[in-house]
Amino acid sequence: MPDREGDVPRAEERSRANLPGDLTAEEHRILAYASAIGSEFDFQLLVAAMAANEEELAEHLETLTHRGVLRERRGGERFAFTEEEFRARIYRSLTESRLRVLHRKIAEALESIRPGPPPELYSDLGRHYFLGKVTEKSLGFNRKAGEQARQADDPQRAIHHFERVLLDLASQPAGREPEEAETRQALGDLYYSVGDFPAADRYYGQALEKARASAPGLTARLLLARSEIARDNLSFEAAAKGALEARALFEKEGDAVGVAQTHRLLARLAFQRGDYPGSLDENMFALELLDGNRDPRLVGRLAIEMGNSFAQFGPDVAPIAIEWYERAVVHLTAVSDWLELSRAYHNLAVAVGEQHPQDGLDYLVKAREAADRGHDARSAGWSLLTGVEMRLALGQIDEAERDNEQAFRLLQRLADSLGLEQIELNRGEIAERRGQWEEAERGYTEAVERCRRFAMPADEAEALFRLARLRSKVRDWDGAREAWAGAERLGLAEVRPNLARTFEELRLTIARAEAGAAVPTSDPSEAAADHPPL
Numbered sequence: 319m320p321d322r323e324g325d326v327p328r329a330e331e332r333s334r335a336n337l338p339g340d341l342t343a344e345e346h347r348i349l350a351y352a353s354a355i356g357s358e359f360d361f362q363l364l365v366a367a368m369a370a371n372e373e374e375l376a377e378h379l380e381t382l383t384h385r386g387v388l389r390e391r392r393g394g395e396r397f398a399f400t401e402e403e404f405r406a407r408i409y410r411s412l413t414e415s416r417l418r419v420l421h422r423k424i425a426e427a428l429e430s431i432r433p434g435p436p437p438e439l440y441s442d443l444g445r446h447y448f449l450g451k452v453t454e455k456s457l458g459f460n461r462k463a464g465e466q467a468r469q470a471d472d473p474q475r476a477i478h479h480f481e482r483v484l485l486d487l488a489s490q491p492a493g494r495e496p497e498e499a500e501t502r503q504a505l506g507d508l509y510y511s512v513g514d515f516p517a518a519d520r521y522y523g524q525a526l527e528k529a530r531a532s533a534p535g536l537t538a539r540l541l542l543a544r545s546e547i548a549r550d551n552l553s554f555e556a557a558a559k560g561a562l563e564a565r566a567l568f569e570k571e572g573d574a575v576g577v578a579q580t581h582r583l584l585a586r587l588a589f590q591r592g593d594y595p596g597s598l599d600e601n602m603f604a605l606e607l608l609d610g611n612r613d614p615r616l617v618g619r620l621a622i623e624m625g626n627s628f629a630q631f632g633p634d635v636a637p638i639a640i641e642w643y644e645r646a647v648v649h650l651t652a653v654s655d656w657l658e659l660s661r662a663y664h665n666l667a668v669a670v671g672e673q674h675p676q677d678g679l680d681y682l683v684k685a686r687e688a689a690d691r692g693h694d695a696r697s698a699g700w701s702l703l704t705g706v707e708m709r710l711a712l713g714q715i716d717e718a719e720r721d722n723e724q725a726f727r728l729l730q731r732l733a734d735s736l737g738l739e740q741i742e743l744n745r746g747e748i749a750e751r752r753g754q755w756e757e758a759e760r761g762y763t764e765a766v767e768r769c770r771r772f773a774m775p776a777d778e779a780e781a782l783f784r785l786a787r788l789r790s791k792v793r794d795w796d797g798a799r800e801a802w803a804g805a806e807r808l809g810l811a812e813v814r815p816n817l818a819r820t821f822e823e824l825r826l827t828i829a830r831a832e833a834g835a836a837v838p839t840s841d842p843s844e845a846a847a848d849h850p851p852l
Contacts, residue, residue: 422450463764618649656692699728
């Protein structure tokens with residue numbers, strides 16, 4: 319994708335540029351260089367780029383300032399165009415060959431003025447050498463600027479620089495496939511971090527084509543990355559297949575950390591299928607493989623999965639789950655891993671919020687703050703939808719609906735099927751609290767259908783339980799029995815242990831009604847929903 323600045327205007331566009339007719343040739347030359355530098359420019363950089371006489375250039379700039387074309391900044395070392403549209407018209411009037419020369423000279427002048435150069439110039443040097451078509455220089459500075467932006471938690475700027483790197487590599491002779499594969503992997507990681515899974519998967523797939531023949535370690539990491547996306551998209555078979563292929567390569571390479579990461583992914587897959595003992599076993603394998611490894615990022619991420627496993631074994635072990643989440647927060651904060659830190663706070667909120675909803679909401683605020691730092695709309699959406707049950711427990715129905723619909727707007731754009739299923743559950747719950755029975759049934763039924771479509775039995779069991787509870791409230795006993803039986807077949811008591819007691823109470827209520835006995839007029843259960851950890 320070419321840079322917008324690098325696009326050459328069509329002849330008819332240049333003819334409509336409406337440049338002032340009273341500019342002298344030298345003034346036009348000065349403004350051409352200045353427009354290529356940007357909306358603002360340093361006097362000394364303009365002198366060096368044009369190889370100009372300082373006094374003569376200063377006189378021309380003084381004239382242009384008096385005429386209102388430029389504005390002098392305090393100190394006299396920096397100038398700015400008074401109108402951005404005027405600068406753009408100047409820039410668009412230049413031919414491609416002229417632009418190439420200007421940007422190359424500006425880049426060379428920057429390096430001569432600030433030898434080294436300092437890191438704050440990487441981005442400007444990358445831009446000017448890229449537009450100046452000095453490929454090797456452009457490659458080096460754009461790669462450095464991309465890494466710099468990534469470290470500064472600015473993924474969009476990092477993406478911009480790495481895409482320039484790819485364009486430069488495409489113009490080079492064959493033999494740089496490993497470099498191209500690593501760049502595409504970096505772009506995949508960046509798009510994944512901002513929740514654009516289709517773009518991430520595309521770049522990972524392209525990198526895989528370049529790496530398969532010659533780089534088994536990179537191939538394994540790419541397979542694992544694509545498996546993570548498949549898991550996020552609820553394509554569990556594809557995720558498991560890719561994970562097992564990656565594990566075989568990691569084992570062949572003797573990469574214990576890679577094998578551990580694969581077991582972590584297999585644990586997440588088992589968890590989403592409702593196989594909590596299997597998830598715990600996979601996490602324990604990963605923990606054993608990481609024995610002695612002090613990488614806080616790895617340890618923190620695995621700590622989240624350990625917390626998730628323990629969180630599903632009932633209230634007796636909830637303190638153990640909370641300890642793992644707190645451990646994850648410490649490790650991930652240390653390395654500014656915002657995406658995973660948001661998950662850690664989110665899951666800590668789920669573990670705490672059932673008994674202490676306000677504390678849970680406070681942790682969700684921290685989860686959203688981390689998501690914002692990482693530019694991760696998906697995690698921000700999940701933090702909002704998870705807080706709905708906590709707000710309902712506090713009687714904040716309007717606030718719950720507000721957060722749920724805001725989460726819907728975020729997650730719909732990302733096509734997050736699991737998140738949208740949870741939103742439908744929330745809609746049903748909100749409507750039920752308001753006595754809007756038809757709306758509630760519609761929300762729960764839609765959630766059941768989504769769960770079946772993506773083979774998520776644990777979530778389907780919970781949705782059926784809520785549907786059975788709703789139908790019991792409106793005395794639809796046949797419908798309640800049918801939904802309750804569906805939840806029982808899916809093992810609700812095992813996959814959602816915190817709902818086991820109320821699930822049994824609901825069974826007794828339905829049985830009394832079917833036997834003709836009196837049933838309570840109050841709700842048979844006001845059990846809190848169990849949003850599963852991420």
